[in-house]
Amino acid sequence: MEKFPEPLEALIKEFNKLPSIGRKTAERLVLYLLSQDAQETQLLSQALLDVKSKIRPCKICFNYTEAEECEICKDVRRDGSTVCVVGQPQELLKLEKTNEYQGLYHVLGGLISPVNGIGPEHLHIDELMRRLEAGKVREVILALDPKVDGEFTAMYLARKIKPLGIKTTQLAQGVPIGRDLEFADEVTLSRAVQGRTNL
C-alpha cells in the first residue's frame, strides 16, 4: 500500500491545489478532519458551496456582496464625493478596518501587468470612468500596491482621470510605523524624504 485509500487521496489532492498548502499540510488537514465529527466536515463542505452560490460582485464598486449592491454602496452615510480605488476586495477591507475613510470604493479586480498579460481592458476601469463621468465624485484616492504594477496602474488611471478635472491623490508613501528605521529599504526612505511633512 503506497497511498491512502482513494477518497483520502482525492481530498489531499484538492487541498494541495490551494495556495500555501503543500502535500504534507494537505495530509495533515485530511487526517485532522477524519479525527473530527462528520458535522465539522459537513460545515466546511457547505460553506464552500455557499461562498460560490451566494457571493457576487457589487454592481457599482465590485466589492464582494450578497445583494445587488454592497453594504458600503448602500450606506447613505458614506461620502459619495470620494472614491478610493483598490486592486482587490481584501485591500478594501484592510482600509475599512482603519476607520479613517468614509467615502466609497472601486475595486479594479487586479492591476495592469504587462508581464502577466493583464491590460486595462481586463479590469473594471471602464466602469470606474462611467462612475466618475456621472459628475458626483470630486476626489479619487488611488490605494494601489506600492510596487511596479500598482504604480503603473496609478499612473495610467491618473492620466485617464485628468481630463475630467477630478482631484486624484494616492496614499502617502514613507516609513512604516513601528519598524526600525534601520531596516527600511532605500526606495522607501528616499520617498519618505521627498514627502517629508511639517511638524
Add this chain to the structure above:
Amino acid sequence: MEKFPEPLEALIKEFNKLPSIGRKTAERLVLYLLSQDAQETQLLSQALLDVKSKIRPCKICFNYTEAEECEICKDVRRDGSTVCVVGQPQELLKLEKTNEYQGLYHVLGGLISPVNGIGPEHLHIDELMRRLEAGKVREVILALDPKVDGEFTAMYLARKIKPLGIKTTQLAQGVPIGRDLEFADEVTLSRAVQGRTNL
C-alpha cells in the same frame, strides 16, 4: 464594513478551525477559491463529504479503508506471522513507503498518555491482544514515536505481550541518516552508542 459578507466569513471561520491555518491564511484560501471556477470549489466540497462517508477503519488492523478490511490485511502475499504496531495510519503509510516491511500492521489510534488522559482502554489494545492470542503471530514490531508517550506505550505493550511468548522488538534507535552528527542530541547519541552494530 468591518467584515466580509457572511458566507465569506463563514468559510473563513471553517478554514480557520483547521490545524496550522490562521485567520490570514484562511482569508487567502477563500479569496483564492472565489477567483477560481465554481467547479474547483465543488470538487473540494464533494471530496470532503466523500472522505467522511466512504472511509472507515479496517476491522482487523484499524488502518483507513473503503472496504471492511484494508488493502494490506486482504493481501495474501503479506507475511501474517509479523505484526507492526503503530500509533496512527499515517505512520503505517510512511513505513510502507520504505518497501522494507512485508508483514501486517496494527494501528493503536494513539499512544498511552497519562498527561492527556489517554489510557490503554482508549486505544485498540484489546483488539491487538485478541489478534496475538489467535496464535499465528510470531513477532510484534513496536514502531511507536521515540518520545515519552511512545516509549511508555511500548513498555506497556511489551509487558502485556510477554506472557504469550511472542517475540517483541522495536525499531532501531540511533543517528538519523544524512544529518550532521554534530547536531544529533545527546539522548540519541547515547542510544546509538549502546546499540552500536558490527561492521
